[in-house]
Amino acid sequence: MTTRSLLTLGLLASTAFAAPNWAATSTTTVTKTKTTTEHETKTKTTTVHETKTETETKTKTTTLKPTVTITGSCSASAPLSSSTSVSSTSSSSSSASSSASSATTSPSSVISATSTTSSTINTNPTITKTATDVPTATASGLNVAAKNAGKRWLGTAADIPGTGEGADPYYLAEFNNANEFGEATPANTMKFFATEPQQNVFNFTGGDYFVQQAKASGKEIRCHNLIWANQLSDWVTSPAVPWTNATLTAALRNHVTKVIEHFGDDCYSWDVVNEPLSDSPAGAWAANVWYNTIGEEYFFQAFDAATQAVKANNLAVKLYVNDYNIEYLGNKSIAMQGLVKELKSRSLQIDGVGLESHFIAGETPAKADQVANMQAFTALDVDVVVTELDVRLNLPATAASESQQKLDYYNTVSACVSVARCVGVVVWDFVDTYSWIPSTFPGQGYGDLFLQPGGANTPLVKKEAYDGVLEALEGLAEIAA
Numbered sequence: 324m325t326t327r328s329l330l331t332l333g334l335l336a337s338t339a340f341a342a343p344n345w346a347a348t349s350t351t352t353v354t355k356t357k358t359t360t361e362h363e364t365k366t367k368t369t370t371v372h373e374t375k376t377e378t379e380t381k382t383k384t385t386t387l388k389p390t391v392t393i394t395g396s397c398s399a400s401a402p403l404s405s406s407t408s409v410s411s412t413s414s415s416s417s418s419a420s421s422s423a424s425s426a427t428t429s430p431s432s433v434i435s436a437t438s439t440t441s442s443t444i445n446t447n448p449t450i451t452k453t454a455t456d457v458p459t460a461t462a463s464g465l466n467v468a469a470k471n472a473g474k475r476w477l478g479t480a481a482d483i484p485g486t487g488e489g490a491d492p493y494y495l496a497e498f499n500n501a502n503e504f505g506e507a508t509p510a511n512t513m514k515f516f517a518t519e520p521q522q523n524v525f526n527f528t529g530g531d532y533f534v535q536q537a538k539a540s541g542k543e544i545r546c547h548n549l550i551w552a553n554q555l556s557d558w559v560t561s562p563a564v565p566w567t568n569a570t571l572t573a574a575l576r577n578h579v580t581k582v583i584e585h586f587g588d589d590c591y592s593w594d595v596v597n598e599p600l601s602d603s604p605a606g607a608w609a610a611n612v613w614y615n616t617i618g619e620e621y622f623f624q625a626f627d628a629a630t631q632a633v634k635a636n637n638l639a640v641k642l643y644v645n646d647y648n649i650e651y652l653g654n655k656s657i658a659m660q661g662l663v664k665e666l667k668s669r670s671l672q673i674d675g676v677g678l679e680s681h682f683i684a685g686e687t688p689a690k691a692d693q694v695a696n697m698q699a700f701t702a703l704d705v706d707v708v709v710t711e712l713d714v715r716l717n718l719p720a721t722a723a724s725e726s727q728q729k730l731d732y733y734n735t736v737s738a739c740v741s742v743a744r745c746v747g748v749v750v751w752d753f754v755d756t757y758s759w760i761p762s763t764f765p766g767q768g769y770g771d772l773f774l775q776p777g778g779a780n781t782p783l784v785k786k787e788a789y790d791g792v793l794e795a796l797e798g799l800a801e802i803a804a
């Protein structure tokens with residue numbers, strides 16, 4: 324399945340490009356024509372691998388029926404009845420929508436009052452709006468603003484080496500700008516298929532390159548991920564000899580142990596198990612080769628091996644569980660609380676919960692709902708991180724949907740700012756050019772903080788979403804969509 328060829332970029336790609344002056348770039352008049360959407364479509368090829376498997380995840384969760392649900396987790400979460408959770412979920416959607424419709428007139432006056440320049444943005448051939456690419460907030464970058472807000476960093480996923488990103492000097496200059504990003508998450512290079520292509524034969528070439536590239540600009544790394552349903556090696560999914568509980572458990576533990584050992588404290592944290600929970604029914608165990616063979620013990624075996632590897636190597640690395648649709652209080656989030664409690668009751672190391680936060684403009688949980696959900700986790704004595712934030716919308720973007728998207732970014736980042744143990748926010752890449760969204764959700768896109776109007780290998784332009792993140796980090800009053 325791993326048809327992706329990882330180019331050896333070596334010193335070529337690690338050459339430091341002079342960082343373009345983004346502020347200067349953003350003051351120029353930018354016409355966002357439909358070439359933007361064409362380009363987003365074109366960029367599918369660079370993220371095919373990630374995209375393909377994410378699609379598999381979503382499909383599987385709706386079609387497979389795990390035979391065991393986490394009933395203990397559900398009942399253990401006494402304070403949150405399921406009916407409360409459900410209504411809170413639906414009200415969050417409607418409140419997001421209503422705030423969108425009730426506040427459509429404000430942004431241009433707000434922005435023009437606080438900015439020195441404005442430019443005409445033509446978001447599609449039929450809609451013209453007056454706005455600005457100049458952030459209304461003042462920090463020199465998102466990571467600087469995040470630190471000022473008491474967060475550890477503002478970070479981004481990146482898919483290097485071996486993709487267009489790794490050869491795009493404008494992408495790399497922004498990625499390497501420590502004022503913008505203080506954390507990096509490898510989108511693919513540390514996943515199972517890449518690190519253990521044959522059983523007990525490890526390949527850390529791509530992962531090591533990523534570490535070197537991220538550390539060169541002082542970034543911490545959320546290493547991602549050890550055990551997941553997808554992007555596995557063929558020897559796991561199509562074994563020559565059928566797995567037994569014992570043989571697959573041994574293979575799982577060996578992978579977790581060896582990979583943690585190799586990267587050591589270059590990892591700020593590891594996503595030990597990725598997406599363990601299902602959406603149908605919400606909060607059940609997700610079916611995958613691990614679960615189907617080992618049962619729910621696979622999850623605890625992974626954390627047990629990770630806990631022991633951290634201890635044996637005297638590491639400071641933090642251990643996380645990461646999932647989506649756990650960004651608001653609902654059955655899946657409550658089931659995740661149950662997993663955290665169970666890990667703790669077994670004295671296994673669990674430091675945090677990753678809230679993926681792949682959102683849709685106008686359907687994002689309200690800020691208060693995200694705060695309440697974060698607090699429900701931190702009350703269990705774990706940290707939270709917004710690990711994969713992006714906000715997709717229907718193409719082409721309109722003035723209204725772009726403003727809504729800005730508000731949605733603002734709300735999630737602002738929620739993290741207001742919860743002390745929300746460590747930081749990580750966006751799932753930062754330029755539409757390299758986003759996984761368009762090929763995974765046809766007709767949707769425009770989900771990231773920057774775009775490249777001229778296509779790959781051309782200057783980046785900040786979108787309104789960037790301003791929304793910066794304004795949230797700087798604690799500016801809630802913006803109107």
Ligand SMILES: *[C@@H]1O[C@H](CO)[C@@H](O)[C@H](O)[C@H]1NC(C)=O
Nearest residue numbers: 329330331520526528529530
């Ligand atoms: C190891 O991975 C790198 C990409 O990260 C790839 O170029 C190389 O061919 C791999 N080595 C082997 C022996 O498969």
Ligand SMILES: *[C@@H]1O[C@H](CO)[C@@H](O)[C@H](O)[C@H]1NC(C)=O
Nearest residue numbers: 568569572615616617618620
């Ligand atoms: C697999 O083995 C473990 C013990 O090593 C056990 O706890 C678990 O229930 C077994 N899983 C299944 C599906 O039998």
Ligand SMILES: *[C@@H]1O[C@H](CO)[C@@H](O)[C@H](O)[C@H]1NC(C)=O
Nearest residue numbers: 397398405409604605606654
């Ligand atoms: C939530 O879980 C409860 C059982 O814990 C179940 O009765 C209810 O139908 C679930 N709700 C949803 C929306 O899945």
